Amino acid sequence: MADSDGRQVDGVNHATGKIYRLKLFFNNEGKELTKEEKQRLRKEKKQHKKNKKDDKGPPEKEKEKEKASVPAPSKPATQSPAHKAAPAPVHASESAAAAEKPAKSKAELRAERRARQDSERTSKHGKKEGGQQSASSKPKATPNELQPVVKRLPEHVQVDDPAALKKLAKKLERQQVRQIHSHVPLRSDYGYKVSLFSHLHQYSRKSPPTLQISIPATVIHPSIVRLGLQYSQGIIAGSNARSVALLHTFKQVIQDYSTPPNEELSRDLVNKLSPYISFLSQCRPLSASMGNAIKYIKKEISNIPSQCKEEEAKGKLQACIDSYINEKIILASEAISKYAIEKISDGDVILVYGCSSLVNHILCKAFEKQRKFRVIVVDSRPRLEGREALRRLVKKGIRCTYVLISALSYILPEVSKVFLGAHALLANGYVMSRVGTSQIALVAKAYNVPVLVCCETYKFCERVQTDSFVSNELDDPDDLIVTRNGKSHLENWQTVKSLGLLNLVYDVTPPDFVDLVITDLGMIPCTSVPVVLRVKNVDQ
Amino acid sequence: MEKDTTQKLVEYFRAQIREDPDVASAVAAIRSLLEFLKRDQSETILGLRENMTKAIQRLEETDSSVAVSSGGELFLRFISLTSLEHPDLSQCKNVMIERGELFLKKISLSRGKVGKLCHTFIKDGAKILTHSSSRVVLKVLENAAADNKRFTVYVTESQPDSAGKLMAQKLHNLNIPVTVVLDAAVGYIMEKVDLVIVGAEGVVESGGVINKIGTYQMAVCSKAHNKPFYVVAESFKFVRLYPLNQQDVPDRFKYKADILKTVKDLNQEHPMIDYTPPSLITLLFTDLGVLTPSAVSDELIKLYL
Numbered sequence: 050m051a052d053s054d055g056r057q058v059d060g061v062n063h064a065t066g067k068i069y070r071l072k073l074f075f076n077n078e079g080k081e082l083t084k085e086e087k088q089r090l091r092k093e094k095k096q097h098k099k100n101k102k103d104d105k106g107p108p109e110k111e112k113e114k115e116k117a118s119v120p121a122p123s124k125p126a127t128q129s130p131a132h133k134a135a136p137a138p139v140h141a142s143e144s145a146a147a148a149e150k151p152a153k154s155k156a157e158l159r160a161e162r163r164a165r166q167d168s169e170r171t172s173k174h175g176k177k178e179g180g181q182q183s184a185s186s187k188p189k190a191t192p193n194e195l196q197p198v199v200k201r202l203p204e205h206v207q208v209d210d211p212a213a214l215k216k217l218a219k220k221l222e223r224q225q226v227r228q229i230h231s232h233v234p235l236r237s238d239y240g241y242k243v244s245l246f247s248h249l250h251q252y253s254r255k256s257p258p259t260l261q262i263s264i265p266a267t268v269i270h271p272s273i274v275r276l277g278l279q280y281s282q283g284i285i286a287g288s289n290a291r292s293v294a295l296l297h298t299f300k301q302v303i304q305d306y307s308t309p310p311n312e313e314l315s316r317d318l319v320n321k322l323s324p325y326i327s328f329l330s331q332c333r334p335l336s337a338s339m340g341n342a343i344k345y346i347k348k349e350i351s352n353i354p355s356q357c358k359e360e361e362a363k364g365k366l367q368a369c370i371d372s373y374i375n376e377k378i379i380l381a382s383e384a385i386s387k388y389a390i391e392k393i394s395d396g397d398v399i400l401v402y403g404c405s406s407l408v409n410h411i412l413c414k415a416f417e418k419q420r421k422f423r424v425i426v427v428d429s430r431p432r433l434e435g436r437e438a439l440r441r442l443v444k445k446g447i448r449c450t451y452v453l454i455s456a457l458s459y460i461l462p463e464v465s466k467v468f469l470g471a472h473a474l475l476a477n478g479y480v481m482s483r484v485g486t487s488q489i490a491l492v493a494k495a496y497n498v499p500v501l502v503c504c505e506t507y508k509f510c511e512r513v514q515t516d517s518f519v520s521n522e523l524d525d526p527d528d529l530i531v532t533r534n535g536k537s538h539l540e541n542w543q544t545v546k547s548l549g550l551l552n553l554v555y556d557v558t559p560p561d562f563v564d565l566v567i568t569d570l571g572m573i574p575c576t577s578v579p580v581v582l583r584v585k586n587v588d589q
Numbered sequence: 590m591e592k593d594t595t596q597k598l599v600e601y602f603r604a605q606i607r608e609d610p611d612v613a614s615a616v617a618a619i620r621s622l623l624e625f626l627k628r629d630q631s632e633t634i635l636g637l638r639e640n641m642t643k644a645i646q647r648l649e650e651t652d653s654s655v656a657v658s659s660g661g662e663l664f665l666r667f668i669s670l671t672s673l674e675h676p677d678l679s680q681c682k683n684v685m686i687e688r689g690e691l692f693l694k695k696i697s698l699s700r701g702k703v704g705k706l707c708h709t710f711i712k713d714g715a716k717i718l719t720h721s722s723s724r725v726v727l728k729v730l731e732n733a734a735a736d737n738k739r740f741t742v743y744v745t746e747s748q749p750d751s752a753g754k755l756m757a758q759k760l761h762n763l764n765i766p767v768t769v770v771l772d773a774a775v776g777y778i779m780e781k782v783d784l785v786i787v788g789a790e791g792v793v794e795s796g797g798v799i800n801k802i803g804t805y806q807m808a809v810c811s812k813a814h815n816k817p818f819y820v821v822a823e824s825f826k827f828v829r830l831y832p833l834n835q836q837d838v839p840d841r842f843k844y845k846a847d848i849l850k851t852v853k854d855l856n857q858e859h860p861m862i863d864y865t866p867p868s869l870i871t872l873l874f875t876d877l878g879v880l881t882p883s884a885v886s887d888e889l890i891k892l893y894l
Contacts, residue, residue, distance in 0.1 A: 392833065466833070499833040561868075564833055565795070572831045573890075574795050574867070576883035580890055 168219075234261035236331050240526050243549045250334070251523040257281055258332050272301045273325045277332035286434075288472050288508065289378055289406050292338045295329070296370050299346060303366050307359070314362050315353040322347070334522050337473030337481070337510040345373060377507040381569035382407055385503055386414040388567050389468070392501065397422040397465045400493075402454075403483045404434035404441075405470025407503050412468075413445050423448040425460055429485045431528040431552065454485050461496045471504040476582060477513045478560035478575040480504075484553045487517075490562035499564045502575070506568050509582055517556040526550035595647045598625050602648060611724060615660030615825055616696060618648050622664055623689045626682070634681060641665055653846040655791030655799050655862075659828035660696075663892070667692045699823040699876035700728050707786070707821055707874040708732035715740040716782045718775075718811075721747035721801040722756040723788025725821045729874075734765055741766045743778055747801060749859070775807050779814045789822040791842070792875075794831045794889055796867035796882025798822065799838065802860060808869035817871040824877050827889050832864050 218235055239253035252258075259278055262269065276298045279285045285294050299322075306321065308314045326343060329335065335343075349369045353362045389411045393399070399422055401408050412424060424447055428435025435451065442449050452460050467489060473481040480486070480502050493500050514520060529550050530539045542548050560575035570581060598621055605617035625644050631637045645661035668685045675681050707729045711717065717740055719726050733740065742760055746769055747753040753769055760767040770778050785807060789798040798804070798820050811818045832838045841849060843860035852858055867882030874880075877888055 392837075501833075565831060572794060574883060574886050577886040577890070580887045584890065 234258055234328075234331065240543060241549045242523070243551045245518055246521065246523055246551065246553075249521060249523050251526065252281070253527065254282060254525045255527070258328070268324050269328050270302050270305065270325065272298050273328060277329050280329065281332040287404065287406055288336050288338045288470075289505075291336060292342050292507075293374060293378060295339050296342055296346075296374055300367050300370050303363055303370075306363070313355055314357075314359060315351050315355065318350050319347055322350075337512070338508045341507050341510065342373065346370065377505060381505040381507070382410050384569040385505065385567050386411045388572055389501070389503060390415045390418055390420065392466070392565075392567075393420050393422055395421040398425065398463055399423070400425045400427060400461070400464045400467045400489070400498075401438060402427045402435070402467075402469055402486060402489050403429070403432075404438040405503070407505070408468050408470045409438055409441050411503060412442060412447060416445055416447050423450070425450045425452065425464060427452055427454055427457060427460075427485075427489065429454040434483070454488065457489060457492050458496075461492055461498060464493070464496075464498050467493045467498055467500045469500065469502050471502050471508060472555060473512075474502075474504050474509045474566070474578050475514050475557070476509075476511050476579050477515070478578050479514055480558040480560070480563060480566075480575070481514070481555055482558065484517075484556045487556045487558040487562070490558045494562045500562060501565045501567060502563050503567045506570060506581060506585065509578060509585070511582065514557055515559075517553070521556075522554040524552040524554050526552050528552055594625070594628070595644060597628075598622075598644055599647060599651050601625075602651060613656065613700070613724065613823070614652055614654055615656040615823075616693070618652070618657045619660050619664050619689075619693055619696065619825075621648065622661065623686070623693060626668075626686060626689060629682075632678065634678065637682070637685075638665070638669065649841070650846055650850075653841055653844070653849065655828055655830075655842050656826050658842075659791055660825045662829075663825050663827075664689065664692060696823065696825050699825070700725055702876040703821050703823060703874050704728040704732040706879055707819070708736060708738075710784070710819065711738055711740055712783075713738050713740070715784065716743070717741070718743045718745075718778065718782040718785045718807070719756070720745050720753075720787045720804055720807055722752040722759075723821070725788045725823065726786055727756070727759055729786065729821055730760065730765060731763060734763055741768070743768050743770050743782060745770055745772050745775060745803060745807075747803060748772060752801070772803050772806075775803075776810050779810045779816065782816060784817045784819060785811045786819045786821060789820050789826055790862060791826050791828045791830070792820075792822050792873065792885060793828060793864070794886055796870065796873070796885040797832070798865050798870065798873075799828075799830075799832075799842065799862050800865065802863050805835075805863045805865045805869075808865045812869050818869060819872050819874060820865075820870055821874045824875050824888070824892070827885070827892060829889070835864055838862070838864050 214235075236250070236252055236256075236258045238251050239256070240251060242249070242251050257278055258281060259274055262274065276285075276294060279294070280291065285291055302322070302325070303318070306314075306318060308317060322343075326335070346366075346369075349366060353365065357365070385407060393415045397420075399412070401412070401424060415422065424442055426435045426439045426442070426449055428439075428451065430453075439449055439451050450460075469480075469482060469486055469489065471480050471482045475481060480490075482502075490500050512520075526542075527550075529552055530537045530542070532538075539548075539550065542550055563575040566573050566575050566578070568581065570584075573581065601624055602617055602621040605612065605620055606614065609617075622641065622644060626637075626641065629637060629640055631640055642665070645658075645665065648661060649658050668688045675684070703725055711729075711733045715738075717730070719742060721744075730740075730742065742765055744753045744756050744760070744767060757767045757769045787798075787800055787804055787807070789800050791799040793799060800820075808818050830839070838860075840855060843862055844852075844855065844858055845861060848858055849855075867885075870882050872879055872881060873885060875888075880888065
């Protein structure tokens with residue numbers, strides 16, 4: 050059993066060649082194959098691949114030449130069926146490919162079948178192996194067809210990459226396991242994305258995700274649809290508001306839920322919630338606070354004992370949700386106000402940015418306690434949330450000043466303290482908050498003004514991030530078009546090829562710029578966030 | 590009757606300090622509190638706690654250092670954070686007294702632990718700068734000298750009470766070469782020294798320290814010259830304060846107790862302490878180990894929660 054071994058195995062098993070190719074390397078009594086043997090094997094593989102690819106024909110070659118970017122590793126052969134299979138509207142970049150479709154139906158069907166086999170196989174062996182396999186086989190196949198494809202693994206996965214899109218569409222389809230009707234719709238990206246942020250989604254407010262939902266939507270509960278619309282249109286905004294709305298909607302969902310026969314509530318309800326959560330994240334990416342709330346609910350649901358009656362279980366879950374909202378949000382803000390008021394002394398000039406429900410609450414409470422201070426509200430386009438904060442504070446009777454963020458260094462010498470809200474606190478001490486916050490913290494540090502961040506503990510998350518690029522949210526770029534006078538010079542920005550509009554939502558502030566974090570557990574330095582997370586995990 | 594007992598407490602406290610000038614004021618305070626606990630006549634646990642809290646307040650009025658306040662609070666927490674489920678009050682009291690003795694023994698040893706940890710950071714031939722008179726720093730230097738290391742010490746005069754001269758005298762008795770410098774000469778001398786070691790009256794939640802006035806200046810100078818700035822403190826000095834800047838330190842710590850009682854306009858008085866933020870401190874040596882300023886909050890959470 051020497052050299053001929055390899056040839057035999059390869060010749061016989063070209064349909065399921067991939068599995069056997071692995072075994073090949075360990076054949077000769079566990080020794081690795083010699084150089085010549087390996088070369089011969091490679092040649093045979095190439096030949097065999099060429100025979101396989103010949104029946105797919107030239108259209109495949111042309112298509113691959115069109116794509117400048119390197120496709121995802123797992124499915125090089127499935128790009129044409131990808132467009133047919135996905136229910137989502139097709140990209141502009143793929144319209145050229147679409148034109149060639151009617152010409153090659155048979156090849157497509159075969160490729161589709163192969164794609165399905167591939168996906169089944171990869172799910173069996175694990176994604177990594179399949180990726181390696183097809184990645185290693187792809188560069189070997191392409192020299193045959195003389196294509197200008199780069200012979201290495203891609204360094205990033207693009208969201209609008211057709212293979213990845215197909216995967217996502219399949220995942221969303223699978224989420225409604227036994228129902229044939231509507232799937233969770235896949236929202237398409239809008240407009241040109243700045244290259245640094247091309248890995249994120251950018252949706253337009255003019256095309257809401259509910260356009261593709263059929264009526265009646267048997268998969269998604271109507272109050273979830275309503276919530277998703279409210280998120281995507283910006284009607285409900287702000288970390289706390291979104292979490293509370295989510296929890297109330299889940300209460301409604303649990304109320305309307307009825308366990309199907311032969312199912313357990315603790316398992317089935319969690320499965321029912323998953324498509325809702327995917328739908329909501331399609332409408333607007335989930336915030337860290339919402340993520341923690343969802344984790345809590347799922348844990349509570351799976352802890353329901355199986356002998357519990359349905360009504361009792363539902364009642365228990367509702368009570369859990371109520372107590373969560375009460376403890377983590379309402380009572381927490383009371384505790385934080387108590388600590389924060391100690392830090393506000395008479396004669397203070399306090400700077401706030403945007404509209405944070407927690408900071409507004411603190412200032413109102415401090416004013417009720419007869420502290421003498423005045424507030425400077427800093428605002429920024431396009432959201433202009435500071436106006437809402439200004440309205441609330443002035444209504445209380447607090448003396449306020451309103452500036453835009455461009456006037457920050459002008460106003461800072463007057464300021465004695467800066468109070469900032471947070472969207473999330475990351476495990477390495479970085480503060481994720483509305484875009485512009487890190488700018489304020491930076492300039493405040495330069496002027497030696499203490500910066501205080503107020504954040505409830507339920508917003509602490511285990512993620513680690515050191516820059517604002519890797520994970521962020523892109524808002525509708527059309528928001529940037531309109532200016533104060535109503536003039537919109539940027540109206541036709543899409544026609545200008547070299548122009549991109551970027552509407553970022555969040556940014557991260559390093560812990561060196563933050564002097565103090567006020568949480569419901571007390572006042573801690575920014576570097577102690579992992580300690581709090583550890584204490585919380587021990588409690589649970 | 591209450592005034593009588595608190596009066597006795599204060600006298601006991603003052604006597605402790607007189608007899609043993611080397612003892613930390615917090616240790617003396619805790620000893621007096623333990624004595625107070627033993628003599629206390631209250632009928633309920635709640636009454637006992639109230640009396641203890643009042644006693645601590647009374648001691649703070651006598652000696653307004655941060656250490657007394659933090660030591661007292663920690664003592665109270667230590668003795669009451671145990672299961673006091675016994676039906677009989679005297680049994681509970683015995684448990685509390687036992688724990689109190691344990692606490693006292695632990696903290697009496699803390700200065701030795703700190704000394705042992707820190708003296709290894711002093712290399713042979715080092716030039717050390719220190720501020721005012723600190724018994725912990727003295728212990729550290731004593732240990733280093735006993736280890737046959739040769740080093741010289743610069744001490745600031747530390748006005749208004751010239752405590753630096755006292756420190757110089759003590760070091761002279763240990764045969765360590767010492768020079769007294771003016772407070773204003775810190776910037777001048779900084780290029781000559783290798784490291785700075787200071788004690789602390791209190792360590793705050795942010796990891797910063799509260800110490801004799803002039804420490805902040807020394808810290809800023811050492812940062813500018815890139816010299817390591819070490820702080821030595823026992824763990825009972827950890828206090829639940831979080832000052833944002835110099836103004837944020839409460840008045841009751843800034844001035845001496847008698848001045849607080851007699852003087853009306855504090856703006857005319859000069860504060861005796863200042864706050865050094867954690868960004869200027871390299872390391873803190875405590876009986877809990879060698880800590881970075883960010884780890885102090887971790888330890889505090891463990892101690893107080």
